[in-house]
Amino acid sequence: MTLIQIIDTFTFYGADVILLAWLTNVTVYLLKISVLKKMQKKLLTFVPFITGTVLYAAYAAVRNLSFTYIFANYTQILEHGLSVGAVSTLLYVIYEQFVRQDKSLTAREGVIKALIAGFVPTDKQERTAKLIAEAVAKDVTGSGAERAAEILFNNSGEDVTEKEIALLSKLIIEALSGLHE
Secondary structure (H helix, E strand, O other): OOHHHHHHHHHHHOHHHHHHHHHHHHHHHHHHHOOOOOOOHHHHOOHHHHHHHHHHHHHHHHHHOOOHHHHHOHHHHHHHHHHHHHHHHHHHHHHHHHHOOOOOOOHHHHHHHHHHOOOOOHHHHHHHHHHHHHHHHHOOOOHHHHHHHHHHHHHOOOOOOHHHHHHHHHHHHHHHHOOOO
């Protein structure tokens, strides 16, 4: 798409799409920390698009004072709903890349957080990374590795096996041994 096409898209859809995209981000965040806590990250990719479509459908029904409007104009609803999801995703990426600063983690903790991302729920990752970094800093080879595995076991998702935890703790130790701060 050229820059002109992108600008045309926003002017065609209007401010309602941007406002609904913001509302979609808030809704998706609330769903992630409550109902969708254990959902795979790959599937979470589609949640803003589905939520955006549902919110746009509700908005269109209220704006036109007709629930049947949704069914009569379903292609327009889907098109605008997917646009809400796309803008929502764009706003989220801009926030993550340019606005949000994760200064609370050291380099070690950042590496650990990246390694445990698929095994520990999102809301527990930062705290778990800090606990593991602290345990490993005290003793890298002996009880530090065992303590890291124990911390992972206590904070990992239900579908993570003990074998995966053991392998992940070894991977963390290896990654940290090559890290020079």
